[in-house]
Amino acid sequence: AQTVTQSQPEMSVQEAETVTLSCTYDTSENNYYLFWYKQPPSRQMILVIRQEAYKQQNATENRFSVNFQKAAKSFSLKISDSQLGDTAMYFCAFMKHAYEGTSGSRLTFGEGTQLTVNP
Amino acid sequence: DTEVTQTPKHLVMGMTNKKSLKCEQHMGHRAMYWYKQKAKKPPELMFVYSYEKLSINESVPSRFSPECPNSSLLNLHLHALQPEDSALYLCASSQGLAGGSTDTQYFGPGTRLTVL
Numbered sequence: 588a589q590t591v592t593q594s595q596p597e598m599s600v601q602e603a604e605t606v607t608l609s610c611t612y613d614t615s616e617n618n619y620y621l622f623w624y625k626q627p628p629s630r631q632m633i634l635v636i637r638q639e640a641y642k643q644q645n646a647t648e649n650r651f652s653v654n655f656q657k658a659a660k661s662f663s664l665k666i667s668d669s670q671l672g673d674t675a676m677y678f679c680a681f682m683k684h685a686y687e688g689t690s691g692s693r694l695t696f697g698e699g700t701q702l703t704v705n706p
Numbered sequence: 707d708t709e710v711t712q713t714p715k716h717l718v719m720g721m722t723n724k725k726s727l728k729c730e731q732h733m734g735h736r737a738m739y740w741y742k743q744k745a746k747k748p749p750e751l752m753f754v755y756s757y758e759k760l761s762i763n764e765s766v767p768s769r770f771s772p773e774c775p776n777s778s779l780l781n782l783h784l785h786a787l788q789p790e791d792s793a794l795y796l797c798a799s800s801q802g803l804a805g806g807s808t809d810t811q812y813f814g815p816g817t818r819l820t821v822l
Contacts (some may be wrong), residue, residue, distance in 0.1 A: 630794055
């Protein structure tokens with residue numbers, strides 16, 4: 588079984604600054620995917636970024652980037668130039684590679700980090 | 707387009723009522739999911755449909771009954787719910803699992819359910 592740990596229940600950052608959210612995971616799988624989802628007060632779960640474990644290059648999406656350390660099983664999210672709209676709950680999630688013939692992919696979520704961006 | 711729609715946005719029901727939640731996607735995805743989410747907690751998987759067949763049921767009580775009429779639609783029928791079933795119900799979809807490709811899940815906005 589996989590576990591995902593987010594050790595920071597709450598964080599805050601000033602607008603325009605940079606913040607890093609931590610995530611560690613435990614798995615015996617070699618092929619898997621990692622995700623960061625954000626859930627603003629509207630409660631819509633929005634995909635922020637995705638990382639394939641077989642890729643050494645860290646994923647980036649505009650102001651969002653990850654630091655993926657496979658050996659350490661660490662997957663942190665860096666938000667640059669924080670904006671008020673980044674205020675949300677951020678969930679780190681793990682999914683193992685799905686092979687042909689299997690059915691349904693499971694996401695294992697961490698407990699979340701509530702990020703508040705202050706003006 | 708990564709849109710998943712859910713109706714209604716809000717639902718209030720009594721413990722003896724029967725109601726349904728609806729989820730729709732037009733991305734050609736072949737896997738669809740129901741999650742339950744309590745406040746300040748991560749979503750909990752309830753059901754997975756893969757190619758219109760129920761593939762995962764996470765031991766959900768029978769008062770929740772999923773249905774997948776076609777590849778674009780997913781329903782969750784509710785009957786004789788308890789107050790503790792009050793939660794946000796999220797639907798998600800993903801491409802499906804042909805050839806072992808990555809299977810990113812895209813979520814709908816959710817239905818906020820209150821059981822009185």
